[in-house]
Amino acid sequence: MVADRDRAHDQGTMTQSEEQLRRRLDEAEAEIGRLRRREQHFVAAQRISHVGSYDFEIASNTNDWSDQLYLIYGHEPGAFMATYERFLSMVHPDDREKILSVHQKALAEVSAYEMEERILWPDGQVRTLASWGEVVPDAEGRPARMVGICWDITEQKATAEALQRSSQRFQQLIQSAPDVVLVLDDEGNVLQANERLTSVLGWSPTALVGRPVTEVLPGGLVDGRTTALRHDGSDVPVDISTSRIAAEEGEVVAAFLRDVTDRQQAEALALQVHDAEVRRRHALEINDNVVQGLASIVYLLDLGRHHAAHAAAQHTLQAARSMMSDLLLEAGQAGELRPGELVRGQGHVGVLVERPPEPTAPRPGALRVLLADDADDIRLLLRLNLKTEVGFDVVGEAVDGAQAVELAEQLQPDAVVLDLSMPVMDGLQAIPELLRVCPGVRIVVLSGFDESRMKDAALQRGAHAYLEKGQAISALVTELARLFPDHGLRREAAPEDPESDGGLAFDNDMVVHELRTPLTVITGMLSTLRDRMDVLPSATTSELVQAGLRNARQMSDLLDVVSDARHASHGQLPVMPEPTDVGALVRSTVSDLCASHTWPPVEVDASEGLVAEVDPVRVRQVIANLLGNAVRYGTRAWVAVRPAGASLEITVADDGPGVPPGREAELFGKFSRLGRPGPGMGLGLYISRELARAHGGELTLRRDGRTTFVLTLPLRQEAAVGPR
Structure with a gap:
């Protein structure tokens, strides 16, 4: 039994040792696994x-x-x-x-x-x-x-060597440049300069390094023409251009200074030659347009042909006024002249001789007028004409603006007839002073400058009316009668001008602006073709020609708009109706417009077969105007055609911001944009409505959750249509 117990004990001990060995083997395998994973991670890294x-x-x-x-x-x-x-x-x-x-x-x-x-x-x-x-x-x-x-590091080495070579080339370029080259940091301190600095400005390149660039450029580093300082303190005119360049130490500023002393002298000489040529041309123009005209007036007066002499005088006056405007434009005075710029050194010398009038007692209730003009002849003729008119008294005359203010304070006139260009103080300076010393006075400017140049400036300063010299005296009487309706002054009714614009009052600046853009493009295209035709590829030449044609068509369209607006103001828009499938017309119009423009989506609901007697060209014009506005102010547009009893409706809608409440009445006005920026002259809706009415229809605005314009046209024309 003892032997059996010993065997059992030995077996238990062996079993326990085997379990311990198995655990150690498992732990070793786990450690090997971890080591293998680390090795895999190391290899991957x-x-x-x-x-x-x-x-x-x-x-x-x-x-x-x-x-x-x-x-x-x-x-x-x-x-x-x-x-x-x-x-x-x-x-x-x-x-x-x-x-x-x-x-x-x-x-x-x-x-x-x-x-x-x-x-x-x-x-x-x-x-x-x-x-x-x-x-x-x-x-x-x-x-x-x-x-x-x-x-x-092969690639990094190659990159570094390339940068080194680039830096060496950059240094070679700096030293060989014909201009002064300064390399600056962001604080404006000089990091490097080339040898040209010595010959142009007298500085040693090393002496300037580390100093602020303002030591040679007092005005700072600004592109364009400026003045540099030599080392001895003298000035040198230079042209500066700058650019930012990537360098080893980071981004730096390279400034290139070119001495323009010789160029300025050449420019001054060229300007003198130009001025001499301009004076010669002006002298010839004065001879052709003024002297010859005045000679004709003298000859006509000698023959007693007073009406012809008056007509010749008006023509000569207009020619002289045009020359004056041209001269101001050439002198750089493209806009209005400012107060003080019209002061002249010496007044006009009179040639008319009149016996001084006998003093007369003031007429009760007469309009008391002060004349202010440095031209003796003008004052004399104004006085003579106003004295023949019922209800006027000329109470004083001034030869310059300062005297006009002094007399106005003393005499307290009802009205002042005021010239602009005078000695001492010009008319623009005198207007606010006259209003200060004589409250309630009415000022009528009578000037040799045409209205387009000086009227706005005079009215903004406080004048009440503006007339050009050379107009009939009746025009002055009419203005005074308008300003003083209670005086019972004689006022001649001006005959209606058959060539008037019917209230159109064209905005010339707007027309010029809209025409200038395509005209500039056309000029640029033609200049490029002229100068580089022999080196441009055929595809580029074709593109330039196409661009020129597009802009020429744009100019033609603008002129058509102006012409249509003028005809519309007289009720003379021509339309030529004919049986037309309006649905097909609308679809083809929208398709053509979308193909020639980059527009947002346009949905069309227009069934074919709806025939009406309309002018297809004019209807296409209206749709183009309406759809152009829709895609300009919205992101989507809808066009539809539907019958409406004896008429049909063409609707053009968009999802834009719409018309501000309360401004619907302005929508169809001439030159109306409702304050929105954009191309065009603000005549599209005005002309479109007039075209609708010329057909016997109407163009209206409908608010239905979208901005919707409704063009209503009769299916049949019961009477002749066309010019209304």
Whole structure:
């Protein structure tokens, strides 16, 4: 039994030992798994970072290379036994001695090392590597192993060399440039200057480095014409252009200064020649347009042909006024003249002789008028004419603006007839002063400048009316009668001008602006074709011609709009109705417009077969106007055609912001945009409504959740249509 117990005990002990051994084996396998995963992570990290590693055992001359290191040297992993001799055989012959020296030094000092070497791939390709390593000692401190990492820097090396070459070329360009070149940091300090600085500004390039650029450019670094300072303090006119350039130390500013002393002298000489030519041309124009006209007036008066002399005088006056406007434009006075710019050095010398009038007692209730004009003849003629008119008294005359203010304060006239161009103080300066010293006075400007140039300026300063010199005296009487309706002044009714615009009052600035853009494009196209026809590709030439044609058509369309608006204001818009399939017309119109423009989606609901007697050209014009507005202000548009009893309706809708409440009445007005920016002259809806009415129909605005315009047209024309 004892033996049985011993056997059982031994078996239990063995079972316990087996379990312990099994647990240790499981733990070892788990540790091996963890090590394998770490090794996989290490290999993946090397592959991703393109970094290889090595562990060289010096005593056995065996080298443990990572897979990535084999690839860096141009071989498959494990392709050879990586001994030290095999390693040296792959190093570029010119670098082997350097590598041996680095390794020997590290072994002697048992220290870390880093190096850069070129290697040869099997295909002969040269690659550049960077390495870092260290010598690991044994227990006695003697070198035992060399471990390290290595990575390929071929591309980085090539990039650095390219930057170096670029920097060298940049330096060569700076030094060979014909202009002064300054390289500045963001604070405006000079980092570098070329030798041209010495010959132009007298500075040594090295002397200016580190100093602010304002020492040579007091006005700062601004592109364009400015003045530079020489080292001796004298001025030099220069043209400056700047640009930002990427450099090794970051982005810098390169400034190029060109001495324009000679150019300025040449420009001044050219300007003198030009001025002489302009004066000669002006003298010839004065002879042709004024002197000859005045001679004709004298001859007509000698013959007693007073009506013809008056007509010739009006023609000569208009020619002189046009010349004056042209001269102001050439002098750079494209807009209105400002107060003080009309002061002249000497007044006009009179040639008419009149015996001074006998003093007369003031007439009760007469309108008391002060005349202010430096021209003696003008004052005389105004006085003579106003005295023949019932209800006027000329209470004083002034020869300049300052005297006019003084007399107005003394005499307190009802009205002042005021010239603009006078000595001492011009009319624009005098207007607010007259209103200050004589409250309630009415000022009528009578000037040689045409209305388009000076009327707005005079009215803004406080004048109540503006007349051009040369108009009939009755025009002055009419204005005074308008300003003083309670005085019972005689007022002649002006005959209606058959050529008037019927209240259209064209906005000339707007018309000129709209025509200038396509005209500028056409001019640019033609200039390019003229100057570069022999070097432009045929495709480019064709594109320029097409662009010119498009802009020419745009100008033609603008002129058609102006013409239509003028006819519409007289009720003379021509329409030529004919039986037309309106649905097909609408579909083709929308299709053509969408094909020639980049527009948002346009949905069309127009069944064919709805025939009406309309002018297809004019209806297409209305649809184009309405649809153009819809896509300009909305993101989608809808067009529909539906019968409506004895009429049909064409609706054009959009999802835009719509017409502001309370402004519907302005919508169809002339030159109306409701304050919205954009192309066009604001005549589209005005003309469209008039075209609808010329057909016997109407154009209205409907609010139905969208902005909807409704064009109503009769199916049949019961009476003749056309000019209304």
